[in-house]
Amino acid sequence: MKYHLKVEVGLKPGHSDPEGETTSRLLRELGYKVDRVNVSKVYNVILEASSRQEALTKAEEMCKRLLANPTKDNYIIIVEEEK
């Protein structure tokens, strides 16, 4: 069975996000009433796994081993069956 893992990796609160700050400033200069912008990264991973639970467990492992830096990153995982 194939699963689509959507893994969003972003900075923990308190870490400086210069890309977000610049985007926020540019959007304000364009006239939008923007409070703040945070930029994060999404890994869309197509994974072979035997169940949704296994896919989720693997996704958490991947974050710890490769995708996220535990010192500075938070992550959110969404698992869907891949059509």
Next chain:
Amino acid sequence: MKYHLKVEVGLKPGHSDPEGETTSRLLRELGYKVDRVNVSKVYNVILEASSRQEALTKAEEMCKRLLANPTKDNYIIIVEEEK
């Protein structure tokens, strides 16, 4: 009213995604049965707007004016009320 715009900007199909390819290779080397990985970027924007519809319209404008490159990028917008 404040809205949280989640704008995911990724490459259109057919565009080369070296970061996704490298991530895919590394995950396979770690033993995961990965088909493919695509990397995209999420702008989490906190915006002042009078309605959800206005927030969505503004988000589409922002994509066209700044956040996405129409030649190579696709985008997905999700609008939620900000708590």
